[in-house]
Amino acid sequence: MTLFSGFSWIRHGLLLLGVILVGLVVFCAVAASIIAPYSPFDLDVTLMLQAPSAEHWLGTDELGRDVLSRTIYAAQISVEVALVAVGVGVIGGTVIGVLAAYFGGFVDIILMRLMELLFSFPAILLAIVLMASLGTSILNAMIAIGIIFIPGFARLARATTIEAMQQQYIEAARAIGMSHLRILVREILPNVVTPLLVEAAVAFAYAVLLESALSFLGLGAQPPDPSWGNMLNTGRGFMAQAPWLSIVPGMALFLCVLGFNLLGDGLRDMLDPHLRD
Amino acid sequence: MSTPLLEVRSASKQFSIGSHWFGGTHFTAVDTVSLSLMPGETLGIVGESGSGKSTLLRMILRLVRPTNGNIMFEGKDIWQSSGSELLAVRRRMQAVFQDPASSFNPRQSIGTVLAAPLEVHNIGDTKSRMAKVAETLELVGLPPSYMTRHPHQLSGGQRQRVAIARAIILRPSLLLADEPTSALDVSVQAQILALLQTINRELGLACVFVSHNLGVVRTIADRVAVMRRGEIVETGKTQTVFESPQHPYTQALLAAIPDPSRIRSGKSLSSSDQP
Numbered sequence: 001m002t003l004f005s006g007f008s009w010i011r012h013g014l015l016l017l018g019v020i021l022v023g024l025v026v027f028c029a030v031a032a033s034i035i036a037p038y039s040p041f042d043l044d045v046t047l048m049l050q051a052p053s054a055e056h057w058l059g060t061d062e063l064g065r066d067v068l069s070r071t072i073y074a075a076q077i078s079v080e081v082a083l084v085a086v087g088v089g090v091i092g093g094t095v096i097g098v099l100a101a102y103f104g105g106f107v108d109i110i111l112m113r114l115m116e117l118l119f120s121f122p123a124i125l126l127a128i129v130l131m132a133s134l135g136t137s138i139l140n141a142m143i144a145i146g147i148i149f150i151p152g153f154a155r156l157a158r159a160t161t162i163e164a165m166q167q168q169y170i171e172a173a174r175a176i177g178m179s180h181l182r183i184l185v186r187e188i189l190p191n192v193v194t195p196l197l198v199e200a201a202v203a204f205a206y207a208v209l210l211e212s213a214l215s216f217l218g219l220g221a222q223p224p225d226p227s228w229g230n231m232l233n234t235g236r237g238f239m240a241q242a243p244w245l246s247i248v249p250g251m252a253l254f255l256c257v258l259g260f261n262l263l264g265d266g267l268r269d270m271l272d273p274h275l276r277d
Numbered sequence: 278m279s280t281p282l283l284e285v286r287s288a289s290k291q292f293s294i295g296s297h298w299f300g301g302t303h304f305t306a307v308d309t310v311s312l313s314l315m316p317g318e319t320l321g322i323v324g325e326s327g328s329g330k331s332t333l334l335r336m337i338l339r340l341v342r343p344t345n346g347n348i349m350f351e352g353k354d355i356w357q358s359s360g361s362e363l364l365a366v367r368r369r370m371q372a373v374f375q376d377p378a379s380s381f382n383p384r385q386s387i388g389t390v391l392a393a394p395l396e397v398h399n400i401g402d403t404k405s406r407m408a409k410v411a412e413t414l415e416l417v418g419l420p421p422s423y424m425t426r427h428p429h430q431l432s433g434g435q436r437q438r439v440a441i442a443r444a445i446i447l448r449p450s451l452l453l454a455d456e457p458t459s460a461l462d463v464s465v466q467a468q469i470l471a472l473l474q475t476i477n478r479e480l481g482l483a484c485v486f487v488s489h490n491l492g493v494v495r496t497i498a499d500r501v502a503v504m505r506r507g508e509i510v511e512t513g514k515t516q517t518v519f520e521s522p523q524h525p526y527t528q529a530l531l532a533a534i535p536d537p538s539r540i541r542s543g544k545s546l547s548s549s550d551q552p
Contacts, residue, residue, distance in 0.1 A: 167379045167380075167382075168374045168375070168376050168379045168380040169379065169380050169381050169382045171335075171338075171340055171374065172372070172374060172380050172381075172440075172443070173393070174340055175338050175340065175367065175371065175372045176367065176371075176393060176394045176397050176443075176447075177363070177364045177367035177368065177394075177397050177398065178393070178397050179397075182397070186382075186393075187382055190382075190384050191382075191384070
């Protein structure tokens with residue numbers, strides 16, 4: 001016990017780091033208007049491309065806007081997009097996966113082949129195609145990223161449901177006379193939720209990355225709305241003169257994704273009954 | 278003579294193996310089995326693993342659809358009924374399953390598990406259900422305080438008591454037991470068997486008791502059906518079947534029971550040595 005407590009402490013230490021990073025991002029998103037020192041939209045051409053200073057901690061961009069404020073506001077968009085996209089993915093995926101597993105046969109075949117069809121496209125390509133057909137807006141980015149997540153969650157939900165259904169208590173529930181809906185909600189869903197929760201944390205990181213990628217390509221958040229993706233894209237043109245334009249949103253993205261990944265890993269270790277002591 | 282409580286009429290079950298499209302084949306788990314059970318009677322079904330005992334039981338429970346034949350409960354085909362009629366059948370016919378480890382949702386407390394049948398059948402309100410749960414727990418020899426416990430906090434024998442409680446809480450007329458003692462220690466087996474016998478007697482339950490353990494069946498059953506490869510090869514009163522088995526398979530089965538007295542006296546266990 002004492003021999004291994006060091007290992008588990010490291011594990012929980014990383015989880016703690018994840019929680020802190022995620023907490024920081026979420027705090028920035030929620031309290032952006034309070035903590036940001038300037039408006040993310042105020043232009044001042046006399047201040048353009050200024051290096052970090054006491055007034056502008058992280059410098060200014062090519063239009064004289066405060067980079068720190070824009071980075072903080074960008075967290076808002078990232079968290080919003082990720083939240084909606086993961087929500088769409090989890091709900092859509094769970095419904096499809098659980099139904100496929102529970103009813104099996106024809107329902108299973110149709111639903112899962114559909115999921116495999118979605119899976120067969122590279123995520124970013126699928127997102128671009130969806131954005132192109134839905135039109136470029138931040139709402140459509142949320143939907144597109146959400147659709148990309150559906151097959152992954154559906155597979156996971158299906159696998160856990162199949163596992164749960166092999167338990168005798170499902171047969172016992174049927175023998176009692178429980179309805180399909182009641183069995184699904186009472187006996188199966190609680191078993192599916194834990195692995196989905198872990199997967200959702202990891203998907204969150206991926207959603208933030210995808211949103212940034214779409215915005216980088218000009219398909220997500222539209223200027224002047226700040227997003228780490230479109231800030232990176234702008235910064236690309238000023239790499240030599242003003243490296244902070246790329247480094248700051250890049251670091252923000254990195255820390256956000258790292259935070260959600262650590263949170264996901266930590267949750268998995270904590271919730272997995274096989275690893276729990 | 279009154280109508281049987283349960284009647285299985287030439288029921289068969291075939292499972293397909295492999296893909297339907299790529300030349301799959303069929304496996305007959307239950308082959309034209311007929312049997313009947315009178316109210317209050319205990320029927321033991323014995324046979325080796327894979328003989329179709331459990332499939333037969335699951336057909337009676339309406340968990341597996343028979344390929345052919347009918348399952349009649351109180352004179353009605355259970356596969357013809359649906360909705361509230363089916364619910365009424367389910368209420369009168371309850372089951373105890375083999376594996377006490379997986380027959381409860383690990384996330385639910387014993388109280389929740391036991392109240393579920395009452396909820397499904399809309400019996401009483403929350404308060405009266407809890408009273409009923411407590412009463413039923415006492416009936417199976419567990420203190421009502423166990424309501425708040427979770428399945429993993431119970432021993433195998435205690436869990437099987439809870440399983441029996443779940444089966445009898447609706448006061449059914451037929452209890453189907455699928456190897457209820459096979460996952461338990463021998464000492465605990467005897468307790469659970471005794472409990473089942475007491476409950477069957479007190480509540481006047483008819484019981485179908487499936488087991489591969491001949492000793493267990495001999496203790497509990499009024500009549501025995503011997504199954505082999507999906508067919509019933511011999512059926513009759515327990516005493517008759519055990520004392521003068523007719524079918525060679527039954528004779529072989531009985532001969533395979535280890536008898537301590539024979540081992541002590543140094544006799545062989547060959548099939549010629551009938552108990």
